[in-house]
Amino acid sequence: MTQIIDNFAAIADQYDVAFVDLWGCMHNGITAFPDAVNAMQAFRAGGGKVVLVTNSPRPWESVARQIFDMGVPEDCWDAIATSGDSARAAMFRGIVGEKIYFMGESPRDDDFLQPLRIIDNPVNIQPVPLTEAEGIVCCGPFDPLADPAVNRPDFLYAKQKGLKLLCANPDIVVDRGEVREWCAGALAALYTEMGGESLYFGKPHPPIYDLARRRMEKLDDLPEDPRIIAIGDGVHTDVLGGVQEQIDVLFITGGLAATETQTKDQPDPVALQAFLHKAQTTATYAIGFLR
Known part of the structure; x- marks a missing residue:
């Protein structure tokens, strides 16, 4: 059964690294989500590492410039792995x-x-x-x-x-x-x-996770076997990809699946389970919006 949580801080101390989706989690294609930015800044302040794992077809440097202009600052992430x-x-x-x-x-x-x-x-x-x-x-x-x-x-x-x-x-x-x-x-x-x-080559397929891990391994102060959580709003990309990589998943229900999961602030538990069952996958945790 997927556990619905109130905020990422409730589980953050269980993980060393977060593989975080961008569109639908950190921004809406136009502007950043301030609560999501704050959550990742707090995770990093507590020693966590954030690898942005995105299906953007652009090079990572281009993505970094793009999200900065949207209001996603450099102090809320450590590395970027792109499908591009x-x-x-x-x-x-x-x-x-x-x-x-x-x-x-x-x-x-x-x-x-x-x-x-x-x-x-x-x-x-x-x-x-x-x-x-x-x-x-x-x-x-x-x-x-x-x-x-x-x-x-x-x-x-x-x-x-x-x-x-x-x-x-x-x-x-x-x-x-x-x-x-x-x-x-x-x-x-x-x-x-x-x-x-x-x-x-992007989520949920293995090449982008291999790239994300290689980018992660270049970061300082990581344990030998870091605990990773995947965060994203795409059930067939972020959620399925995390499951296939055998890492825990935090499903952001207020993005692409907001209607199906009846998310206003938080998902409806019954609608959430019905949606995941129909998608033939599962998630460790769920939350309406990353915060």
Whole structure:
């Protein structure tokens, strides 16, 4: 049974490291959540470490600048692991070829194609039209408000050519303020449904957790076997990913699942359990909003 808690401080002393989602937990796509910022500052003040683990398709430095502008200060986190970093490493190793059809919003997603110096002998990535491509790299839809089905003609052509799709953000949707937008995960799911092959590098898949642990291991003053908790609002990404990694999970119900869990300040216990049962997963703890 998932335990509903009043605040993170109630369980913070049980953990050394928090793997914290960003969108829906620390900010709403426009501005920071002050209570969440305060909670992570307090956790760090007590000796805890915060690794922001995000399905953003951007490099971590870009994410750091973005969240700072939203009001998430540098003193509430220690490291950042992004789906974008994990996916970029795979791209520059040639997982979908050198000539790629790039999907994303320009100029927001242009950083994804910047050279990655940590890869030995990276391939020469060349964005080309779909008709010339060896693979697809998807940071997101060209229009996040358009139904993913608008991509069916291109995806049918790509599938017939046997192109693989590298998905840099497995999220299906996000809420930017009050507006729900489609993410790369929705396009990858459509491509898979149509018979194409999609490759994932963000939550809930193992590569981003491997990256998060490597970033964690570079931090000072950690015990040999740190106790980790995953915090997030995505049941199929943050919660499932934590469960699969065999780490405890704090489910933030007031984000993507606010309606399903009947969250105003806190989730309704019956609605919460019904939602997790339907999702075929569980969480160690739940709270309406990170605080």
